[in-house]
Amino acid sequence: MLGLSVMRRLLISGGMRGLRLQQLLSEETLRHLQTSPHNTRHISVISTVSLWPFSSQPRDFSQPNSSWSPEMHKVYDNYNALCDTDIENGEEKRGPWRKLPSYNRSIKYATGGIHLSKLIQAKARLFTRNVKEQGATFEYVVFVNKEEKRCVCVFQAGRLLEGAPGHVHGGAIATMIDTVTGTLAGFLSGPVMTANLNIDYRNPMPLGSVVLIHSALDRIEGRKTYITCKVTSTDESKLYTESTALFVSISVGHLFGSRN
Template identity: 40%
Template structure:
């Protein structure tokens, strides 16, 4: 099955802002990328695996908060403090009860221009009986592409997300999403990604995406990677 999605960003770009090589850590907000009691053994095993691999600097865990602005450096957060309130939440972090929706952690590999994200899909994400809704997979891919992009090219907006669904994802299962920054052409940013079962045996979905940088940002472009 093949589907195309046109997604847009709900907020305006922050002028004169350049992201660092990683997302900054908020000193006040709760970091939802850390383990909680609902994480399954598979999710914990992957978390421990990539945390261990992060010790030599190859990988880096990206913090995850409910408010978009909490991902930004403190200086920028203070400038836009009036926009921060408890009535607005990121889509994948919108539930109060842990384990019912998306539980996940993202790890960045700066040398390879990619992220590996580990997701556990809760019972509130059902589509077909016993399986996750296809829109959840689209949201996962879009989110991981953006998380990767923020670390390399700054703020972006989704222009096109093309997904080939291969196999449905059982509710409660853990999946691995690999997102790669393939090319930067001016303001155009191109990604590819795949969603796998945690054992690497089942390909659930694969995707390509086109994004546009929202503002001029002074940074060197990552090298084009061969496909």
């Protein structure tokens, strides 16, 4: 049970702004505070203060922007059309694909992740979104097909990802493979962490090119989720990279540094 002294410290530190008082306290504690004349003033103060420093409506970084090439727009529009909702026999029917907003975390779209996402939604962006300049690094959008247990990422590599002259750095490609395969694993299995990532580079990827990162579920064994991945040109005629990945389901405590 949170006492008033604890609540005061939370308010002073600003460490939990944005959560409603009812989300922090049990019903018993709320009744105790509300029925005590001494606590009325404190409740008024606490209930009117924002308890979470982060925006409740984070920006979606996977929306089209001026840095996207015509090819990026074309492929995006193609997959986005598959996400459209149709009305059939008076009932709303969703397409087989779903675009995943590129917020700080996509965990709320994972199995059982909606409650966890409220705790870890943060102002800081994912590693791939840390550069504010549009088009300089990782421009991408992920579409997932839950029925087929696979996803496709449309990826455009920016100028800061150069490795060999004129080509994308292998580490940047590995980052995107880890991001996309991890997104699919998390979507299907809930919170996961990368346990193993094997990559075979088949052809160098030209800097600034647009590619497709195809990921699919191989199998799930207990806490282990196995994903296959390949990176191709948008017409799928050229193979750049092949990969296999293993993700292990984790408890919520691991995300907050708990060893229990």
